[in-house]
Amino acid sequence: MSDREQHKKEMQALKAEQKRKTADAQDPGRGLVLVHTGDGKGKSSSAFGVIIRALGWGHRVGVVQFIKGNWVTGEKQFFNKLPDQVDWFTMGEGFTWETQDRERDVAAAEAAFAKASEMIKSGDYDLVVLDEINIALGYDYLSEETVLDGLKARSDRTSVVLTGRGAKPKICDYADLVTEMREIKHPFKAGITAQRGIDF
Amino acid sequence: MSDREQHKKEMQALKAEQKRKTADAQDPGRGLVLVHTGDGKGKSSSAFGVIIRALGWGHRVGVVQFIKGNWVTGEKQFFNKLPDQVDWFTMGEGFTWETQDRERDVAAAEAAFAKASEMIKSGDYDLVVLDEINIALGYDYLSEETVLDGLKARSDRTSVVLTGRGAKPKICDYADLVTEMREIKHPFKAGITAQRGIDF
Numbered sequence: 399m400s401d402r403e404q405h406k407k408e409m410q411a412l413k414a415e416q417k418r419k420t421a422d423a424q425d426p427g428r429g430l431v432l433v434h435t436g437d438g439k440g441k442s443s444s445a446f447g448v449i450i451r452a453l454g455w456g457h458r459v460g461v462v463q464f465i466k467g468n469w470v471t472g473e474k475q476f477f478n479k480l481p482d483q484v485d486w487f488t489m490g491e492g493f494t495w496e497t498q499d500r501e502r503d504v505a506a507a508e509a510a511f512a513k514a515s516e517m518i519k520s521g522d523y524d525l526v527v528l529d530e531i532n533i534a535l536g537y538d539y540l541s542e543e544t545v546l547d548g549l550k551a552r553s554d555r556t557s558v559v560l561t562g563r564g565a566k567p568k569i570c571d572y573a574d575l576v577t578e579m580r581e582i583k584h585p586f587k588a589g590i591t592a593q594r595g596i597d598f
Numbered sequence: 599m600s601d602r603e604q605h606k607k608e609m610q611a612l613k614a615e616q617k618r619k620t621a622d623a624q625d626p627g628r629g630l631v632l633v634h635t636g637d638g639k640g641k642s643s644s645a646f647g648v649i650i651r652a653l654g655w656g657h658r659v660g661v662v663q664f665i666k667g668n669w670v671t672g673e674k675q676f677f678n679k680l681p682d683q684v685d686w687f688t689m690g691e692g693f694t695w696e697t698q699d700r701e702r703d704v705a706a707a708e709a710a711f712a713k714a715s716e717m718i719k720s721g722d723y724d725l726v727v728l729d730e731i732n733i734a735l736g737y738d739y740l741s742e743e744t745v746l747d748g749l750k751a752r753s754d755r756t757s758v759v760l761t762g763r764g765a766k767p768k769i770c771d772y773a774d775l776v777t778e779m780r781e782i783k784h785p786f787k788a789g790i791t792a793q794r795g796i797d798f
Contacts, residue, residue, distance in 0.1 A: 405700040413698070426790045434640060438777040443647030444640035447673070450650065451643065452795035454672030472654030473647070498613070500605040524795060557796055574790060576783040577638040582776035590626045590774060595652035595724060596757055 429524070429557035430574040431549055435532060435565035438579035439597075445527045445559045446473050453483055457524035460517040463488040464510050465530040465562075471598045485523075487513055507539035514548065521553040532562025535569075542566045629724070629757035630774040631749055635732060635765035638779035639797075645727045645759045646673050653683055657724035660717040663688040664710050664762075665730040671798045685723075687713055707739035711748065721753035732762025735769075742766045 432448075434441040449459050461477065461484060477484045489510030511534075517526050534540050546568060549558060560569065570576045592598060632648075634641040649659050661677065661684060677684045689710030711734075717726050734740050746768060749758055760769065770776045792798060 402700055406698045409698040424789050424791060425793075430790070430793060430796065432796070436780070439775065440634060440640055440644035440647075440777050440779065443651065444644035444779075445647065446650045447640075447643030447646030448796055450646045450676045451672030451798065454674065454676035455795045457795045472651030474654065476650045476654035498606045498609040500602055557793070570783070573783065575639065577640050578780040578782050579640065579644075580636070580778040580780055582778050583770070583773060590630070593625075593630060593757070595655045595657045596630065596632070596648055598651065 426574070428554040429552060431552075431572060432557065432559045433532075433565045433570055433573045433576045434559065434561045434579065435563055435570075435576065436578035436580050437563055438581035440579045441561040441563070442473075442529050444577075444579075445529060445561050448559060449477070449484065449525065449527060452525045453480070458522060459483060460485045460514075460523045460526040461487065461529060462510050462514040462517070462526070462531075463529045464507060464534045469598065472595055473598075485517070489513065503537070504539045507534040510534075511540055511544065511548065515551070518548055518552045518556055518558060521555055523553075523556050525557050525559070526552075527559045528561070530562040531560050532565045532569075534562075535566050536562070536564040542568045545569060546572060626774070628754040629752055631752075631772060632757065632759045633732075633765045633770055633773045633776045634759065634761045634779065635763055635770075635776065636778035636780050637763055638781035640779045641761040641763070642673075642729050644777075644779075645729060645761050648759060649677070649684065649725065649727060652725045653680070658722060659683060660685045660714075660723045660726040661687065661729060662710050662714040662717070662726070662731075663729045664707060664734040669798065672795055673798075685717070689713065703737070704739045707734040710734075711740055711744065715748040715751070718748055718752045718756055718758060721755055723753075723756050725757050725759070726752075727759045728761070730762040731760050732765045732769075734762075735766050736762070736764040742768045745769060746772060 434444055449461070452459050463486075474486065474488070477486050487510070489506055511531075514526065514528055517523055531540070531545065535542060535545060549569070549572060552558060565576065634644055649661070652659050663686075674686065674688070677686050687710070689706055711731075714726065714728055717723055731740070731745065735742060735745060749769070749772060752758060765776065
């Protein structure tokens, strides 16, 4: 068999396999819960990429940013120009080491999650992103049970993405998809500063 | 020491550590090369999230999609509405198992990379995304050396993101950042179809 015929044969097998996989799969008839975790980069940026896909299909999107506070970021500047399609709430007061006040952090996280829960169950959104909520969970500013209850009460229409390192086991168990971003090589370690338009 | 004082102390230490790290880091004075690889989801969507950050800062962006072909996707529909900020080229003819013709695939990949190289060295872009190029490399449609040479010839202004599973070792060695997306739990495996607005 020539290389060309061999290639064609392999690709036919791959196509058949893909077709079989797709045929077996079912539409869940409800929004999914996705978790982006791990120590690597790309947890939040991947959520913003999912937002872009949703917006491309005319979906309505909500974002609640936990922890990150009022920094000027590229993503915020971009999405703020699309107020009819993206509702954006930033509810932390900066990374937790900025405030150094646990009670204030807990109050901010609870207020953020109250807003998030309202969006998730409202039926007004196709996608709600809870950015860096895993960090708030990691500091025990929010309980796993509170967040799980909020996810379970979601509208059938609504998918939810939770980002941040150290995702909690019960939330991962409940999620439809969990992806770990692993750092193989990181520019900070090579002594490079965070870059505008890439890292924020 | 009270819980509150303890928290404050920990957060002060964290802040000091962060400040030290940031002070040590240098601006590289040139665009970075980032690789998103691994078997998990989020490689392309994370690149689209980086695009959003870049656009938020008014940067100019180019995208060359290898392999994915002419499917209708959310990302393409979204970015096509921003022709002044994003130059988007889709140069495959669908996943390689669609064409089943190796010579045609090689020609398409080479044409795509010729376009990509031109964008990367032109100095016209802050960010160029080579989406799924690692797949084209994995099938030997392109050689590592050709792609490395293209990356090395980039304008100082231009960062490049390469996505796709199975990133080649030499390209990872050259890159500033390599992130592996690992699949912990995947909805396809739980029998759920790809979802519009999330998976494409």
